[in-house]
Amino acid sequence: MQAPINIALVGNPNSGKSSLFNALTGLNQKVGNFPGVTVDKKTGMAQIVPGLTANIIDLPGTYSLYPKSADEYVTYNVLINQNNADIPRLVIIVADASNLKRNLLFCSQIIDLKTPVIIALTMMDIARKKGVEIDIDGLERELGVPVVAINPRKNKGVTEIKKVIDLAIRSQYSTQPRDFINNTALAKEVIEEVKRVVPCKSDYGALHIATNVEDLPFLDETQRQAIKKSLQAHQFNKTKMQAEEIMQRYARIKHIMKAAVVETDPLQKQLRSEKIDDLLLHRFWGYAILLVVMFLLFQSIFWLASYPMSWIENGFGALSGWLSSSLPDNKVTDFFINGILAGISGFAVFVPQIMILFGLITILEDTGYMARISFLTDRLMRQVGLNGKSVMPLISGVACAVPAIMATRTIENRKERLITIMVTPLMSCSARLPIYTMMIALVIPDKRFGILGLQGLVMMGLYLLGFFMAITIAALMKLFVRIKEKSYFIMELPVYRSPRWANVGTTMVEKAKIFVKDAGKVIVVISVILWFLASYGPASKREAVHRKYEPLLAQVAPGSPQAAELNKEFQSAKLSTSYAGVLGHAIEPAIRPLGFDWKIGIALITSFAAREVFVGTMATLYSVGEDPDNNNATLREKLSSAKWPDGSPVYTLAAGLSLMIFYAFAMQCMSTMAIVKRETKSWKFPAIQLLYMTGLAYICSYIIFHIFR
Structure with missing residues (x-):
């Protein structure tokens, strides 16, 4: 069997590229970074035919070979740089048949790079609904490259495209000998000089190296200076050349459209998607429906997850109780039950909610509604120094701030990108969900008003609070970030589609x-x-605690109420004098005004590794500090019975709300700080983030605690 070949998938955003990638690779995928940059590199192995395996590289979507953002530059570099490790043997261009004219611009540019090309036509059903019929054989003749109609969401055309890939690799299809347009005439002398300095397969590739000589990382300084000298000598005008190229390409595309495309209804009947948009993008009803969707999402997280969470919680409680009574009473048993098992139970109970959250978000993305949320909120975003493109990272922040911050690469405007990075961690991510869930169940009564649940409303309120605080901070940062650069928000809305349930299920399992x-x-x-x-x-x-309690325990009857109460005090005293207790009591004065005890203080420190560690920390602390006979109690029951030294409960409504507000605003995540440093190339911005978010969390938590106490 020959070594796997590289096949690149390219195409406009929303053209169906990701669907084809999933259809070809299945679950055999991995995500890393392209060398030298922080842009996602999504790759997967695919069996094309027996004996032929391909490494499929899913490149970021772009509209043309004139990049503007960081991820578009990645696509550009892979296609232009002949020395790149990811240089493709074959390029599959995924083109939207319902917007063929616009897609053909990018197709024609790739064809002129002289890399073997296959065009995969998607959205054929949408094109037919628009009254557009495409002569695929005629389109093949005009373009000089193979064209295959596919519907990867329904696994149609995938077998056919694999056959065409096999034929192309076996050189049954050659690269188009004639350029799509006369590229040489655009700058003949410059092209010849570039080809002399840098190895190029095509005149068009040489033209692009000349156009972006300052930005291409694969050029060394000698090559760069030689090309720049040639550009000056021949008075190369980049803007004029690009305008002339685009005009020539669209003139040729117009001819191809006439020869291979028939529009039976030139006016194009209004599609179902457009009719739905009249309602969902309405200036009033659009926002009302958005709030309803968000409300249903958070209600569902509570309602759907309540049963499996209860089973898991009770199961771990019963297991701990059974192990305590079955295993010998020694340090090994204590370590296993109160160290390892308590830690596992601390995160396992929240897996159902994580799965449901990601499943619902995937449904919103698959149906096309997530893009509408960007469109709806663009006007609001602009008032606070952002634009509609900032909404997608903010929404992604509901899942996790790390990929959300990476998603800001699509924002061309530097000021808007920086502000988006700085406020995205204020969005309530899934790591905060276990804390919210635990506190809401503990201090918010399970009252219902018809279909409305108070606990679900509080959960939704916390998420909305994060969003409104993010745009408030963005409005303030707009005054201080002194980068003047205009931006435009142009976005193609995908058509509405039914969700791919297999994809939803796969996403839920993978995220879990x-x-x-x-x-x-x-x-x-x-x-x-x-x-x-x-x-x-x-x-x-420790010795002082033992000297105090052991004689007292010897004086009472084992198993009596007095013995149980003394034993509880004994365990609590031992925990208080442990290393964790000493550290906790040292920081307690700083957090006491927020309603937090020393155990919560320990959890605040440990959760800097990851916010969700808070629950595992509490599970361990309350397991170690409890009577061994009470191991079958759930964490919620242990927290509800926690008391201050004066006998008052620790987890009151005021303390619970204070804790939720603190975690809603505090940074508490080393991974997020690391990714902000990578994206901004400076420790200054994560340091600013840590300071302002911690200060904001402390002040708001203090105010909430003293209002509700």
């Missing part, structure tokens, strides 16, 4: 795996460390 693997690993490690810190302490303090 990631949560268990990444977050779970950190939570268990920290839980084990905490067990040691909570189980051991300074010898003098």
Whole structure:
């Protein structure tokens, strides 16, 4: 079997490229970074035919070979740089048949690079509804490259395109010998000089190297200076050349459209998508429907997840109780039950909510509604120094701030991109969900007003609070970030489609795996460390506790109420004098005004590794500090019975709301700080983020606690 070949998937945004990638690779995918940049590199292995395996590279979507954003430059570099490790043997251009004229501009540019090309036509059903009929054989003749109609969402045409790939690799299709337009005539002398300095397969590739000589990372300084000297000598005008090229390409495309495309209804009947948009993008009803959708999403998270969460919670409680009664009473048993098992239960109980959240978000993306949210909020975004493109990273921040911040690469305007990066962590990510869920269940009564649940309304309120705080901070930053650069928001709205349920299910399972693997690993490690810190302490303090309580316990009957109460005090005193207790009591004065005790203080520190560690920390601390006979109690029950030294409950409504507000605004995530540093190339911005978010969290938490106490 020959070594896998590289096949690049390129195309305009919303053309169906990702659907074809998924159809070709299935679950055999991985995501990394392109060398030297922070843009996602999505690759997957595909069996084309027996004996032929391909490495499919899904390149970021772009409208032409004139890049504007960081991810478009990645696509550009892979296609232009002949020395790139990802240089494709074959390029599949995914083109939207319902917008063929616009898609053919990019197709014609790729064809002129002289890399073997296959055009995969998607959205044929939409084109027919628009009254557009495409003569595929005629289009092949005009373009000089193979054209295949596909519908990857329904797995149609995938077998056919694999056959064409096989034929192309076996040189049954050659590259088009004639350029789509006369590229040489655009700048003949410059093209000849570039080809002398840099290896190029085509005149058009040489023309692009001349056009972007300052920005191409694969050029060395000698090559760069030689090309710049040629540009000056021949008075090369980049803008004029690009305008002439585009005009010539559209003139040729117009001829191809006449020869291969028939529009049976020139006026194009209004599609179902357009009729739906009349309602969903309405200046009043659009926003009302958006709020209803968000409300249903958060209600569903509580309603759908309540049963599996209860089963998992009770299951771990019963398992802990059974192990406590079955295993010998020693340090190994204590370490396993209160260290490892408590840590696992701390994150496992929230897996159903994580799956449901990502499943619902995938449905919104698959149906095309997520793009409408960007369109709806563009006007609001502009008033605070952002634009509609900022909405997608903010919405993605509901899942996780790390990929959301990476998604800001599509924002061309530097000021808007920087502000978006700085406020995105204020969006309530899925790592905050376990904390919200635990606190809401603990301090918010389960009252219902018809179909409305109070707990679901509070959850929705926390997410909306994060969004409104993000745009408020953005409006303030707009005054201080002194970058003057105009921006425009142009976005093609995808047609509405029914969600791919297999894709929804796969996403839910994959996100659950990631949560268990990444977050779970950190939570268990920290839980084990905490067990040691909570189980051991300074010898003098521990001995004093034993001297005080052991004689008292010897004086009461084992199993009596007095013995149970004394034992509880004994365990609490041991925890208080442990290393974790000493650290917690040291920081308690700083957090006491927020309604937090020293155990919450420990959790605040550990959750800097990841916010969701908070729950695992509390599970470990309350397991170590409890009576061994109470191991079958759930974490919620243990928290609800927690008391201050004066006997008053720790988790009151005021304290619960204060804690939720603190986590809604605090940074509390090292991974986010690291990705902000990568994207901004400076530690200044994550440092500013940490300071302003921590200060904001402290002040708001303080105000909420003293209002509700």
